[in-house]
Amino acid sequence: MLSNRTRAWHLSAMRIHLQNPGNDPLFDFSRAMWDAVAAQAPDVGEGHDVSIGVTPADFLACMRHAEALVCDASVIRALFPCPAPNLKLIFLTNAGLDTLAPFTWLPPNVVLMNNRGTHGAKSGEFALMSILMLANRIPAMVANQRHGVWRKLWGSVLRDRNLTVVGLGTLGGATAEHATRFGMHVTGVRAHPAPHPACARVIGTDALDEVLPETEFLVLACPLTEATRGLMTRDRLESLPSSAGVVNIGRGELLDQDALCDLLDQEHLSGAVLDVFTPEPIPPGHRLWSTRNLVISPHTSADDPLTYNKDSLAIFLDNLRALRDGRDLPNRYDIARGY
Amino acid sequence: MLSNRTRAWHLSAMRIHLQNPGNDPLFDFSRAMWDAVAAQAPDVGEGHDVSIGVTPADFLACMRHAEALVCDASVIRALFPCPAPNLKLIFLTNAGLDTLAPFTWLPPNVVLMNNRGTHGAKSGEFALMSILMLANRIPAMVANQRHGVWRKLWGSVLRDRNLTVVGLGTLGGATAEHATRFGMHVTGVRAHPAPHPACARVIGTDALDEVLPETEFLVLACPLTEATRGLMTRDRLESLPSSAGVVNIGRGELLDQDALCDLLDQEHLSGAVLDVFTPEPIPPGHRLWSTRNLVISPHTSADDPLTYNKDSLAIFLDNLRALRDGRDLPNRYDIARGY
Numbered sequence: 278m279l280s281n282r283t284r285a286w287h288l289s290a291m292r293i294h295l296q297n298p299g300n301d302p303l304f305d306f307s308r309a310m311w312d313a314v315a316a317q318a319p320d321v322g323e324g325h326d327v328s329i330g331v332t333p334a335d336f337l338a339c340m341r342h343a344e345a346l347v348c349d350a351s352v353i354r355a356l357f358p359c360p361a362p363n364l365k366l367i368f369l370t371n372a373g374l375d376t377l378a379p380f381t382w383l384p385p386n387v388v389l390m391n392n393r394g395t396h397g398a399k400s401g402e403f404a405l406m407s408i409l410m411l412a413n414r415i416p417a418m419v420a421n422q423r424h425g426v427w428r429k430l431w432g433s434v435l436r437d438r439n440l441t442v443v444g445l446g447t448l449g450g451a452t453a454e455h456a457t458r459f460g461m462h463v464t465g466v467r468a469h470p471a472p473h474p475a476c477a478r479v480i481g482t483d484a485l486d487e488v489l490p491e492t493e494f495l496v497l498a499c500p501l502t503e504a505t506r507g508l509m510t511r512d513r514l515e516s517l518p519s520s521a522g523v524v525n526i527g528r529g530e531l532l533d534q535d536a537l538c539d540l541l542d543q544e545h546l547s548g549a550v551l552d553v554f555t556p557e558p559i560p561p562g563h564r565l566w567s568t569r570n571l572v573i574s575p576h577t578s579a580d581d582p583l584t585y586n587k588d589s590l591a592i593f594l595d596n597l598r599a600l601r602d603g604r605d606l607p608n609r610y611d612i613a614r615g616y
Numbered sequence: 617m618l619s620n621r622t623r624a625w626h627l628s629a630m631r632i633h634l635q636n637p638g639n640d641p642l643f644d645f646s647r648a649m650w651d652a653v654a655a656q657a658p659d660v661g662e663g664h665d666v667s668i669g670v671t672p673a674d675f676l677a678c679m680r681h682a683e684a685l686v687c688d689a690s691v692i693r694a695l696f697p698c699p700a701p702n703l704k705l706i707f708l709t710n711a712g713l714d715t716l717a718p719f720t721w722l723p724p725n726v727v728l729m730n731n732r733g734t735h736g737a738k739s740g741e742f743a744l745m746s747i748l749m750l751a752n753r754i755p756a757m758v759a760n761q762r763h764g765v766w767r768k769l770w771g772s773v774l775r776d777r778n779l780t781v782v783g784l785g786t787l788g789g790a791t792a793e794h795a796t797r798f799g800m801h802v803t804g805v806r807a808h809p810a811p812h813p814a815c816a817r818v819i820g821t822d823a824l825d826e827v828l829p830e831t832e833f834l835v836l837a838c839p840l841t842e843a844t845r846g847l848m849t850r851d852r853l854e855s856l857p858s859s860a861g862v863v864n865i866g867r868g869e870l871l872d873q874d875a876l877c878d879l880l881d882q883e884h885l886s887g888a889v890l891d892v893f894t895p896e897p898i899p900p901g902h903r904l905w906s907t908r909n910l911v912i913s914p915h916t917s918a919d920d921p922l923t924y925n926k927d928s929l930a931i932f933l934d935n936l937r938a939l940r941d942g943r944d945l946p947n948r949y950d951i952a953r954g955y
Contacts, residue, residue, distance in 0.1 A: 301768075303770060398773045398775065399771070399772075399773050402748055402751070402752075402773055402774060402798070403748075403752060403771075405748065406745060406748035406749060406752060406754075409741055409742075409744065409745035409748070410745060410749070410754075412741070413741075413742060413745060413913070413916075413917075415745075415749075415911070415913070418911070418912065418913055418914065419758050419911065421912075421914070422905060422911070422912045423762060425900050425901065425902075425905040427896075427897035427898050427914050428914060429640075429914050429915075429916055430914065430916060431642060431916055431919060431920065431921045432738070432742075432916065432920065433738075433920040433921070433922050433923070434737045434738050434741055434920050434922075434923060435741060436737065458797075459741070557766075558766035559766050561764050562764065563764075566761060566764040572754070572757070572758065572761070573757065573760075573761045574752070574754070574757055575757065575760070575766050575767060575768050575769065576768075577752075577768055577769060577770055577771065578752075580770060581770065581771065581772040581773050582770045582772070583772050583773075584772070584773060
């Protein structure tokens with residue numbers, strides 16, 4: 278943990294470095310963005326010495342002084358470890374940090390945070406859209422359209438339908454909230470089955486098999502950990518009703534992708550909307566491209582360029598406030614747990 | 617209007633005929649369905665002599681006695697006019713009756729009703745889904761998928777985006793309610809700009825041109841009347857921002873379809889989700905099938921087989937209650953107005 282002395286020093290006037298990945302200007306930080314977010318949280322946002330870097334040279338120069346680093350996982354992969362003698366905090370603008378394991382690159386005594394919370398609005402809307410697309414049979418309509426075929430396909434409203442959401446963090450929680458508002462019966466699944474306000478019931482992962490046969494829509498929204506890797510085996514996917522639809526906004530490795538493709542092609546499942554895959558990018562000619570009743574989103578469900586970095590910076594400042602107040606950091610990443 | 621004497625006679629024990637179109641058993645009435653709906657509204661649902669027909673012979677036989685007829689527009693087109701000496705009420709399980717004009721087939725003194733209200737839940741969810749699909753760039757993702765191309769396309773959340781909804785009846789009202797709940801700025805458009813609780817503002821159709829340049833999502837949800845036919849001319853479609861998306865759940869003839877296809881192909885509009893077309897079914901080889909960034913739904917947005925007929929019958933009984941209480945019939949169809 279950070280000592281009290283270090284903490285006080287940090288919060289009076291920190292050296293904070295924001296590094297842009299440089300591969301997509303849509304997701305760049307800017308001085309104006311920092312100033313706007315800081316003005317919304319002046320108690321912890323003002324008084325810092327903030328640098329913004331783009332090139333590796335920018336990064337290495339600023340790391341010689343920076344006490345806090347805000348960047349995405351691609352920056353860590355490309356430029357870390359490096360000399361950073363004063364670094365105390367790393368805030369990553371990603372939620373799932375499984376891509377950075379093992380964490381041998383993390384200097385001792387540096388606190389690692391993810392941006393848990395940033396993705397709620399966007400991911401929740403994407404998940405609701407996906408459920409609505411499956412309920413309205415959009416995947417099959419798109420296939421008919423491709424072949425120039427007019428064929429009536431009837432959908433149904435969400436009210437009273439059974440939704441199972443695996444993972445009740447930011448993504449799954451937002452999904453459950455939307456679904457409950459539309460009158461769905463929502464079953465949440467998580468490691469420890471504590472109640473959740475947006476779920477009619479919450480079960481432990483060990484009870485998943487019991488609810489799959491009555492699941493009409495399955496949304497995977499959990500992090501990839503050793504406990505969740507391969508969670509949706511072929512047997513489990515087969516135990517869903519043939520009218521069921523599957524949504525994955527977590528990680529491709531949460532499910533047996535080949536089994537899912539088989540079941541879709543055999544119409545043992547009615548459809549799927551997937552945002553995550555194994556591998557990414559999906560290679561040309563991969564069977565996913567031509568799997569039946571599947572809609573592919575290129576791992577963009579969680580990220581809105583208009584709000585993403587602003588929301589992440591606001592969450593970073595929330596963590597500085599927690600640090601100042603001596604509270605646990607809400608976004609501290611637990612390497613052993615995996616989220 | 618119905619005389620008081622007729623009214624009292626009707627409501628004690630009516631002869632009600634339900635005619636199934638016979639072309640899609642998913643949408644058939646059944647005795648069990650009638651009994652279930654009547655049990656929910658026993659004050660007006662019980663005591664009637666209810667017949668259910670499938671064949672033209674069933675229809676002609678029952679029409680010799682029936683006082684009320686419940687059926688869809690296809691039955692009217694195929695079997696009306698016919699001898700129906702006691703008929704007082706026709707309740708059609710369609711909302712848009714433009715396909716039955718001119719109304720010369722309607723016997724004098726028979727009250728015509730549509731099923732306005734039945735489609736709210738299904739259509740509202742379809743419209744919200746369509747807006748979310750456009751915000752998430754699903755039409756372009758589907759095209760990339762067809763070509764096996766992995767390309768990041770970023771969407772955005774609905775909060776603070778500008779939605780214009782033309783028509784604030786059952787469909788448009790439900791659309792506006794969903795959109796407002798997601799934080800959109802909703803402008804409603806209707807003939808007479810009375811306020812609507814789900815709209816930040818309501819304008820008259822004559823002010824439509826003023827809001828189109830700032831419209832990010834346009835939903836057409838009005839009936840087809842002489843006032844709305846061709847409402848979205850090429851000029852009006854061109855005045856939308858090039859990032860705008862269009863949804864049509866009303867009637868194909870509300871817009872200049874060729875202009876819309878041109879603008880989509882030229883990427884002057886970002887996408888469209890259309891449920892209605894000119895003509896229907898869309899013929900093989902029609903340009904609609906291959907228009908860029910367009911998702912085609914085969915005129916099924918409003919109809920959920922699980923709830924459609926039950927909801928329509930419940931609305932029919934609501935009208936019988938209004939008749940009993942001497943109130944205006946909520947679903948009386950105004951031929952001159954066109955809805």
